Amino acid sequence: MPETSPPPLPSPVAIGVTVFRPTPEQVAALLARAEAEPRRTIVFDNGGLPPEAAARLRAGGGLVLSGDGNIGVGGALDAIARAAAAAGAAQVLLLDQDAAFTPDQVSDLEAAMARLRGSHPPPAVVGPRPEAAPGRKAPAYPRRPGVPDRGGLVPVEFLATSGSLVDLAAYAAIGPFRSDFFIDGVDLEWCFRAWARGHACWMEPGTALPHRVGAGVIRLRALGIEMPRQPLFRMAAYLRNSVYAWRLPHVPRRWTMRQATYLPLQALLVWADSGYRPAVAMRLAGAVIDGLRGRLGPPKGLS
Structure with a gap:
């Protein structure tokens, strides 16, 4: 966990990244992204982040969190959400170590969340349109029945956590991600719970995130x-x-x-x-x- 209290957030949005045994290329991309990003970066290390990379992230104003070994995706996301809320963030953009998502795309999701202000049910999360990286398969987000589009946004049953902008007030009302699921289905279960507890999940089709799940x-x-x-x-x-x-x-x-x-x-x-x-x-x-x-x-x- 962070050793000192961080300075105030430069933006109401924090960026949360989960890592597990990242490759040197992934570490380099993470560092470059954090240094180009005006928003606070919070990294949860489930194992394998080089100490020098963690030190560089902290030196740039980021937070680096870890647990007792690999606590899974659900536990890592919860730790990031709690840290973002404690630092004063209103929203957190969740990414995995493979995600190539630019600061401008984060701004697109911020704008999408702003368009949903005052809507009913209130938004829990807004995410980008999924795309398949070369040689991979993109996830599909089923449309939520009975809910109309709003401001160009599409209501969906669920979306992947990577690339998702989560409203932290909604997160507090919906509850944490299931750490006992550990890795798969965490996002699906949480989004269904969000709908059941009076919140909505939305896709912004105007911005896309390539997905690199699996090996072929x-x-x-x-x-x-x-x-x-x-x-x-x-x-x-x-x-x-x-x-x-x-x-x-x-x-x-x-x-x-x-x-x-x-x-x-x-x-x-x-x-x-x-x-x-x-x-x-x-x-x-x-x-x-x-x-x-x-x-x-x-x-x-x-x-």
């Missing part, structure tokens, strides 16, 4: 299905958290029914991509059982 794409061309190729522990966490979320009252039944059809196909696609290895099938089946039994926390095989 797995495709089932016959059914038109594609998904990021992820480490097995991440797919297992995604399955576990998705199945567990079905019991949550704020997760809409329409989403549960959609996933009940789609998740088995995704699991089959991952198994086929592994060469139909029995160990992979057992791991995925075990993840479903963990979700049904509510066994959450850090996923097995995390490395």
Whole structure:
């Protein structure tokens, strides 16, 4: 955690970045971004940020936070949100270590949030349109039924945390991100909870963020299905958290029914991509059982 009280924020928006074992190129991009950004940068180090990079961030007025080892995405985002609020920020823009998002794009989201002032339900988050980085798959944000567009913004069921501008007053009312989900589904669950608690999630289609999740794409061309190729522990966490979320009252039944059809196909696609290895099938089946039994926390095989 920061050793001294930081000076007042130069902007009502703070920039929060989560990092885990960043590459030298990612560290260089993070430093360059923080130095070009007039807003306060808050970095949560889940492990692997070089000490010299942390020192350079602090010297430039940034905050560098850490926990006891890797506490996951949910825990890191909560620590960033708390630090931003304590420093006097009204909003925090969340990014992961791969995100290429410029200060001007942050301003676009600030302007979008300003257009939503006085709207009902009040905004919880505004994020950019997702795009696929080369060789990757972009997430899809389903439109929220029954809610009209407003000021060129599109109401969505959920959006990825990376690139999202979160209103901190709404965050306080909605509650923290689920640290027990650890890595996957954190954003989806929080956005559904935001809607259930009287807040809205919006996409700004006029600005875009390329997504670099996974290492390539797995495709089932016959059914038109594609998904990021992820480490097995991440797919297992995604399955576990998705199945567990079905019991949550704020997760809409329409989403549960959609996933009940789609998740088995995704699991089959991952198994086929592994060469139909029995160990992979057992791991995925075990993840479903963990979700049904509510066994959450850090996923097995995390490395």
